Amino acid sequence: MERDHATRTYWIFILIPLAVLTAFYFYPLAKVLWLSVTVPTPGFGNYEKLLSSTAIHNIMLTTLRIGVITTALSLVIGYAIAYAMLQAPPERRVWMLFIVLLSFWLSVLVRGFAWLTLLQSRGLVNTALMEMGLIDTPLPLVRNELGVVIGMVHYLIPYAVLPIFANMQGIDSRLVPAARGLGASRFTAFWRVFLPLSMPGIISAGILLFIFSLGFYITPALLGGGKTVMIAEYVAVQIMEALNWGTGSMLAVTLLVGVIALLAAVSRFANLREVFGAKS
Numbered sequence: 001m002e003r004d005h006a007t008r009t010y011w012i013f014i015l016i017p018l019a020v021l022t023a024f025y026f027y028p029l030a031k032v033l034w035l036s037v038t039v040p041t042p043g044f045g046n047y048e049k050l051l052s053s054t055a056i057h058n059i060m061l062t063t064l065r066i067g068v069i070t071t072a073l074s075l076v077i078g079y080a081i082a083y084a085m086l087q088a089p090p091e092r093r094v095w096m097l098f099i100v101l102l103s104f105w106l107s108v109l110v111r112g113f114a115w116l117t118l119l120q121s122r123g124l125v126n127t128a129l130m131e132m133g134l135i136d137t138p139l140p141l142v143r144n145e146l147g148v149v150i151g152m153v154h155y156l157i158p159y160a161v162l163p164i165f166a167n168m169q170g171i172d173s174r175l176v177p178a179a180r181g182l183g184a185s186r187f188t189a190f191w192r193v194f195l196p197l198s199m200p201g202i203i204s205a206g207i208l209l210f211i212f213s214l215g216f217y218i219t220p221a222l223l224g225g226g227k228t229v230m231i232a233e234y235v236a237v238q239i240m241e242a243l244n245w246g247t248g249s250m251l252a253v254t255l256l257v258g259v260i261a262l263l264a265a266v267s268r269f270a271n272l273r274e275v276f277g278a279k280s
Contacts, residue, residue: 029256032249039246046250056234056251063231066145066220067213070152074209075202077153078160082201085161086168097165103158112222115151116142119223143225151219156212160205167201207266211259231255 036046049056085096118124121138129135141147171194179189217232224230229237231251238248 032252035245036249036253039249046246047254049247049250050254059229059231059234062145062228063214066148066152066228066230067210070149070156070213071206071209073149073153074156074160075164075206078157078205079164079198079202081157081161082165082168085165100158100161103155108155108218109222111155112151112219115147115154116222119147119150142223143227145224145228147223147225148220148228148230151223152213152216155216155219156209159208159212163205163208164198164201167204168198171197203266207263210262214255214259 037044039046081096081100085093085100088096116123119141120126121140123142125141126135126138130138141150175193175197176189179193180186184192214230215232216230217236220228220230221233224233232255235248235251235255238244238251
């Protein structure tokens with residue numbers, strides 16, 4: 001009797017989350033997939049645009065280029081911050097971690113408008129540079145790809161810092177001093193010992209950052225000024241303005257399939273369970 005009750009309880013705890021997931025995730029996802037092959041006419045005409053549309057090609061290349069650039073910059077800056085946090089005294093480390101977490105409380109919309117204010121032609125950055133005599137005319141820091149990269153990197157840095165710092169904390173602190181004691185220089189000990197051991201954190205952060213970068217919408221819309229369009233913004237334009245549900249759904253499905261393919265490709269070279277901290 002108790003065994004039957006335990007079995008029913010087990011299935012209740014399984015079926016309730018599964019029902020919620022089906023209603024709020026799998027069904028909408030299936031609906032988007034269905035729209036991509038039925039609107040405006042049944043078939044794969046929407047997917048043929050992936051091969052024939054120059055506009056879609058340019059937007060995808062722009063998205064991939066900005067994604068790679070922002071991921072690389074965020075990883076470098078995030079690694080430096082995480083390493084500085086690891087070396088800092090405990091009381092200072094707490095404040096550094098607080099500052100990193102503080103950025104999560106700021107709306108992406110607020111960040112976008114803040115950078116727009118700072119980087120525009122009469123913004124604080126250009127005004128300061130002109131008053132110091134370093135430039136004669138304002139630099140084009142916004143409404144272009146540079147502004148989009150700056151805004152996205154600022155948003156992504158915390159997502160780089162946290163997994164890298166978590167990985168660094170698991171590295172035996174005696175290994176680098178041991179390498180120094182065996183005659184290695186400070187740089188050699190870091191490059192040959194510490195950096196390889198922190199690679200799982202770099203990989204996990206890199207995967208997260210690149211996937212996040214592919215779906216940016218508000219930041220490119222504000223800081224790109226319509227001149228730098230990424231795929232998420234193009235999907236929104238197709239659905240909300242052009243009412244082209246078929247093309248918009250097709251691009252959304254393509255983005256999802258691309259992310260899954262990326263994870264599958266990475267899994268061939270790295271154990272994703274270990275990378276993301278799962279126990280075997």
